[in-house]
Amino acid sequence: MTKSVDFYFDFGSPATFLAYTQIGKIAERTGAEINWKPMLLGGVFKATGNASPVLIPAKGRWMGRDLSRWAKHYGTEIRYPAGFPLNTLPLMRGAIGYLREDEAQFHKYVSMIFHAIWHNEVDVRDQDRFGALLVEHGFDPGAFLMMIADQEVKDDLMKRTEEAVENGIFGAPSFMIDGVLHFGQDRLDWVERALQD
């Protein structure tokens, strides 16, 4: 039987970007399926009483260096965007919208946004540059704006965020395999072992 992993993500988390760069390779190596679980991390924090680790200055300093070490270990890099922590609400609504519409579009969008933010390709807060990014990747900015303003899309993100919390999620990235939660990009070895079992 094919195993699957629920991958809970929000674009605003640097550790989640690192996990994103690896989860596809892990799925390939193990033959597992990925269930993509967009959620609003800010909503998860609020519901669980959790908070970003960077709010503890000493922890934030360590974490920045730690994530750089992991990025190098994975053969990638990570650059904090201007304006971090970002408000990812419109971006996550976009993920929901494409997930509902078209799987190929969804994957293209997720890759585009993660790299725009964490390789500093584009300041996603800049409406003009963000629009140009969409066009460059074959998306229609007008249709995008309509999509993320759709009440069903907005409600779906809220519903998925609530479901994440109900499933025990308190942060990102999170991985659920056979009802077992693994939290953090530093648990990818455990995720891979669980998918091999």
Added chain:
Amino acid sequence: MTKSVDFYFDFGSPATFLAYTQIGKIAERTGAEINWKPMLLGGVFKATGNASPVLIPAKGRWMGRDLSRWAKHYGTEIRYPAGFPLNTLPLMRGAIGYLREDEAQFHKYVSMIFHAIWHNEVDVRDQDRFGALLVEHGFDPGAFLMMIADQEVKDDLMKRTEEAVENGIFGAPSFMIDGVLHFGQDRLDWVERALQD
């Protein structure tokens, strides 16, 4: 040149117990020296604004299971003691006292306390049982009480806790190698690699 790792610990942290079960083996494999750094984790939390992860219920539930998985991975086990989180102030004063007096006594004491707590051998809050534990391991309970009441020992623990914070420590276990901080028992692979470099 022999490398060394500063190992910051407090008996009250389950992740630190797991790290304790491994750090000696890592030092043996790499030929590194361990600098033992007792500190009061509660004091570190207070100074840095950090807090125990178990205060977030969903995180605490995941962490309990996560640490059990790691314990099994290391070939040991972990059992939360009655009264967790414990007040480790007298226990950490004991670590300081023996560290100042006698290295062999220090190591015997540290091993005794970690196992008493995390293998639930003794409820360390029970004065009679704690006294019996000391006697069983060849310590003099009267001398122990005198030692932990010594103002120099008390001040030394405070001083070492402040120094830990000045060195960027915000939690336990923490490892400092060549001025680089690694945080968490889940960074022991990084610690070992750093000691091999």
